[in-house]
Amino acid sequence: MEPASSIFKPMTSDRVRTLFNRIAPVYDQLNTWLSLGQHRIWKQMTVKWSGAKAGDTCLDVCCGSGDLALLLAQAVGASGRVMGIDFAAEQLAIAQQRSQQHYPVPPLTWLEGDALALPFADHEFDAATMGYGLRNVTDIPRSLKELHRVLKPHAKAAILDFHRPSNAQIRALQQWYLDAIVVPAAQQFGLTEEYAYIAPSLDRFPTGAEQVTLARQAGFVSATHYPIAGGTMGVLVVMK
C-alpha cells in the first residue's frame, strides 16, 4: 500500500488500473450504499441524455462493472449494439458476469482498452456514455478528443461524474460526506486509501464551465454541463 500522502498526487494510469482492479469485488455494493441507490437514477439520466435509441451502436467509455453499458443495451434493444471499454480486467470480469445474467446474447461486448487510445475507427458510434471515468483518466483533453473522434457527426455523449458544488454549504456537506461516510465505509473493506482519493481527485477535476471549454476545444459543436444532486454531481452533454 502506498503512503497516505500519495493520494493527493495525480495518479499514473498503472495506479488507476490497480486501484480499480482492487476495488472491483465491492465496487457495485459500495456505490449503491454510499449513494443510497441514487447512482442508478443518475445513470438512467445519463443514458437518456446521450440520446441512445433502438438500433443504435453505442459506446460506454470507462465502463467498469458495466452499469451504464447495461442501461445502454436496454435503450438500443436487440437490433442495436453496445461496446463497453475499460482497462481494469477485474471490473470487466464482473461486467461480463452481469451481462451473461441479463443479456446472454449480443448486443453487449466488453473490451479491455484505453480511453486515451480507443481501439475504434472514426465516426463509429451513434451515442456514448462515460460514468465517473473522466475524473480518473490521466489526460482529460485527450480522452475528450478520442470520444469526439469515434462518434458519428451530430452524435451525442453524456459524461457523468462528481462535481464540486458552487454553494459553500453544500460543498462543505459534500466534503463531510466524503470524509465521514465514504472513507469509513470503505475502511470496512480494507479500502481506505482507494476511497480517500476521491476528494483530491475532485479538487483537481475541472468545474462544469471548464469541462464545457475543454469539450469545445476537443471539437464538440455543443457542450452543456448539467449540475445534478444539488451540484454534487454533474452530467456534461456534448454533441459532435
Ligand SMILES: C[S@@+](CC[C@H](N)C(=O)[O-])C[C@H]1O[C@@H](n2cnc3c(N)ncnc32)[C@H](O)[C@@H]1O
Ligand atoms: C469510478 S469507475 C466508473 C465505472 C463505471 N463507469 C461506473 O459508473 O460505475 C472508473 C473506471 O474508469 C476506468 N479507467 C480509468 N482510466 C481509464 C483509461 N485510461 N482507460 C480505460 N479505463 C479507464 C477504471 O478502470 C474504472 O473502472
